[in-house]
Amino acid sequence: MIRIGIFGYGNLAKGVELAVNAAKDMELVAVFTRRDPSSVKINSVGVPVVSADDAAAWADKIDVMVICGGSATDLPKQTPELAKYFNVVDSFDNHANIPVHFKNVNESALKSGKVAVISVGWDPGMFSVSRMYASAILPDGKDYTFWGKGVSQGHSDAIRRIEGVLDAKQYTIPVEEALEAVRSGKEPELTVRQKHTRECFVVAKEGADKAKIENEIVTMPNYFADYDTTVHFISAEEMKANHSRIPHGGFVIRSGRTGVNAENQHIIEYRLKLDSNPEFTASVLAAYARAAWKLSQKGESGCMTAFDIAPKYLSEKSFDELISTML
Amino acid sequence: MIRIGIFGYGNLAKGVELAVNAAKDMELVAVFTRRDPSSVKINSVGVPVVSADDAAAWADKIDVMVICGGSATDLPKQTPELAKYFNVVDSFDNHANIPVHFKNVNESALKSGKVAVISVGWDPGMFSVSRMYASAILPDGKDYTFWGKGVSQGHSDAIRRIEGVLDAKQYTIPVEEALEAVRSGKEPELTVRQKHTRECFVVAKEGADKAKIENEIVTMPNYFADYDTTVHFISAEEMKANHSRIPHGGFVIRSGRTGVNAENQHIIEYRLKLDSNPEFTASVLAAYARAAWKLSQKGESGCMTAFDIAPKYLSEKSFDELISTML
Numbered sequence: 001m002i003r004i005g006i007f008g009y010g011n012l013a014k015g016v017e018l019a020v021n022a023a024k025d026m027e028l029v030a031v032f033t034r035r036d037p038s039s040v041k042i043n044s045v046g047v048p049v050v051s052a053d054d055a056a057a058w059a060d061k062i063d064v065m066v067i068c069g070g071s072a073t074d075l076p077k078q079t080p081e082l083a084k085y086f087n088v089v090d091s092f093d094n095h096a097n098i099p100v101h102f103k104n105v106n107e108s109a110l111k112s113g114k115v116a117v118i119s120v121g122w123d124p125g126m127f128s129v130s131r132m133y134a135s136a137i138l139p140d141g142k143d144y145t146f147w148g149k150g151v152s153q154g155h156s157d158a159i160r161r162i163e164g165v166l167d168a169k170q171y172t173i174p175v176e177e178a179l180e181a182v183r184s185g186k187e188p189e190l191t192v193r194q195k196h197t198r199e200c201f202v203v204a205k206e207g208a209d210k211a212k213i214e215n216e217i218v219t220m221p222n223y224f225a226d227y228d229t230t231v232h233f234i235s236a237e238e239m240k241a242n243h244s245r246i247p248h249g250g251f252v253i254r255s256g257r258t259g260v261n262a263e264n265q266h267i268i269e270y271r272l273k274l275d276s277n278p279e280f281t282a283s284v285l286a287a288y289a290r291a292a293w294k295l296s297q298k299g300e301s302g303c304m305t306a307f308d309i310a311p312k313y314l315s316e317k318s319f320d321e322l323i324s325t326m327l
Numbered sequence: 328m329i330r331i332g333i334f335g336y337g338n339l340a341k342g343v344e345l346a347v348n349a350a351k352d353m354e355l356v357a358v359f360t361r362r363d364p365s366s367v368k369i370n371s372v373g374v375p376v377v378s379a380d381d382a383a384a385w386a387d388k389i390d391v392m393v394i395c396g397g398s399a400t401d402l403p404k405q406t407p408e409l410a411k412y413f414n415v416v417d418s419f420d421n422h423a424n425i426p427v428h429f430k431n432v433n434e435s436a437l438k439s440g441k442v443a444v445i446s447v448g449w450d451p452g453m454f455s456v457s458r459m460y461a462s463a464i465l466p467d468g469k470d471y472t473f474w475g476k477g478v479s480q481g482h483s484d485a486i487r488r489i490e491g492v493l494d495a496k497q498y499t500i501p502v503e504e505a506l507e508a509v510r511s512g513k514e515p516e517l518t519v520r521q522k523h524t525r526e527c528f529v530v531a532k533e534g535a536d537k538a539k540i541e542n543e544i545v546t547m548p549n550y551f552a553d554y555d556t557t558v559h560f561i562s563a564e565e566m567k568a569n570h571s572r573i574p575h576g577g578f579v580i581r582s583g584r585t586g587v588n589a590e591n592q593h594i595i596e597y598r599l600k601l602d603s604n605p606e607f608t609a610s611v612l613a614a615y616a617r618a619a620w621k622l623s624q625k626g627e628s629g630c631m632t633a634f635d636i637a638p639k640y641l642s643e644k645s646f647d648e649l650i651s652t653m654l
Contacts, residue, residue, distance in 0.1 A: 275591035
């Protein structure tokens with residue numbers, strides 16, 4: 001049994017807890033929190049909740065620590081720090097800062113001799129792997145990534161900060177015509193506006209100026225101004241009834257050519273349709289926690305991404321079973 | 328530059344030749360044939376065609392040999408034999424016999440200290456990798472593989488053996504309703520007949536009994552009897568004009584669940600739509616030839632499949648470029 005620790009206890013961590021408890025080869029050993037441990041009730045029976053400050057004392061009792069902090073401020077500190085004591089996995093998703101994060105984590109993990117897997121989830125993660133395989137196979141081609149239909153937490157938060165807004169949920173939606181143009185092999189050049197639309201559901205305070213709220217949303221720089229955005233005002237009850245899930249997903253498509261005169265067109269498409277963004281991301285983290293442990297057992301150390309890890313390490317199945325049933 | 332040899336010179340080999348010539352980090356060194364070398368004209372200028380019997384003499388001049396024989400009788404002999412002298416890659420696609428092929432190739436490659444990558448292409452190959460990632464991430468779920476729309480060479484050949492048939496092409500077509508049922512997350516149990524239909528285009532000899540040919544096709548055991556099959560009789564001109572390409576493709580879909588009560592459904596779909604089955608397979612072989620060379624340079628040896636090889640080894644891009652542009 002691979003002994004797993006979970007660092008943090010938000011939505012993502014609760015998904016990791018589910019995935020670890022469902023796996024036949026993993027057991028949850030402890031959950032670490034920066035809050036008062038006595039105030040945190042977890043779903044697993046008999047598993048201790050421990051103060052984050054005491055994590056280092058668990059170095060011998062945990063094989064892999066799955067770090068469930070946020071990418072903005074938590075993970076840049078937590079992952080290098082925890083890699084001093086544990087094999088670790090994180091879902092760092094600030095694409096532009098991955099090279100710096102990689103470097104910091106790598107230094108720490110090489111020093112401690114631990115394996116640190118960063119930036120796994122679905123984007124970065126499974127989408128990255130799909131982009132990489134597809135571009136290696138079809139070097140003469142073009143990549144497209146579409147997100148949605150799904151909830152963008154950042155955009156929902158941006159709306160909630162507008163005066164007069166009680167609650168908001170924003171869906172990112174890929175434009176069907178753009179998807180079809182890409183799938184046709186035409187390799188279109190697509191603007192931001194042509195790829196995605198944004199649909200917002202807003203609960204306004206009683207008496208709030210809805211026209212003003214709508215205008216503030218659709219003209220908001222970076223978040224909405226470059227998109228075709230629709231705004232629906234709904235009741236708090238409707239929000240709860242119809243918009244309480246956190247679905248997401250998207251498409252990675254590569255369109256490429258082969259042939260003496262590049263006459264043959266090939267389309268590689270990878271699609272995710274997820275009812276729960278955090279639970280799916282958590283399931284990827286759990287699979288890479290298994291990989292981190294196996295690679296550590298092989299004597300490997302340092303920082304790794306999904307690009308560095310052979311697929312077989314993610315599975316709980318034996319290699320014989322994999323080649324006889326899945327190859 | 329990675330020095331590549333190609334063993335055999337059929338459709339697949341011609342695709343490998345194109346992929347190697349298009350790659351910035353590979354050069355084609357020689358093509359090996361069992362025919363009289365002087366009778367084989369290849370597309371690459373200045374590259375020698377050599378007798379297959381003389382291959383061993385090229386051991387020091389070739390970094391990776393891409394073996395383009397057939398799975399029925401060629402590869403079971405060729406791959407273990409050539410792995411004595413070269414890092415090798417093959418597209419062995421007889422799924423049931425992969426464990427035996429793996430064992431034979433592994434023994435040979437371990438003895439010689441070479442890397443041998445077997446069974447790469449799209450199925451086995453990219454479809455296998457997709458099945459493996461998806462099942463590791465969503466262990467509570469169900470896998471579906473659909474093939475097509477595409478030409479099945481085996482089924483086309485079977486029709487051509489019928490008396491009165493001059494030429495034939497058979498398309499395997501996934502049933503749209505079955506695909507939609509799988510994508511909906513219902514995890515249906517599907518019979519062979521419910522998953523695929525077969526469409527046949529046949530050029531009959533003048534005066535042949537078309538009703539008899541059609542009946543022989545649709546009732547043919549293993550090949551057609553278990554499917555809904557349609558037969559179209561066409562002219563030789565129409566065959567040439569409309570059915571001379573070798574398209575293929577298909578879908579790997581995993582439908583899985585997470586959640587305290589398995590209440591969240593997730594769909595992972597990997598789709599290929601290929602104008603040329605052999606050229607795409609060849610492009611996968613070329614990428615794994617690169618991987619074989621890199622792994623050999625790292626001191627690895629023995630037989631490997633797509634499950635054993637980290638994605639990064641397939642790319643001609645540097646690791647820094649990969650993490651800054653694709654992760």
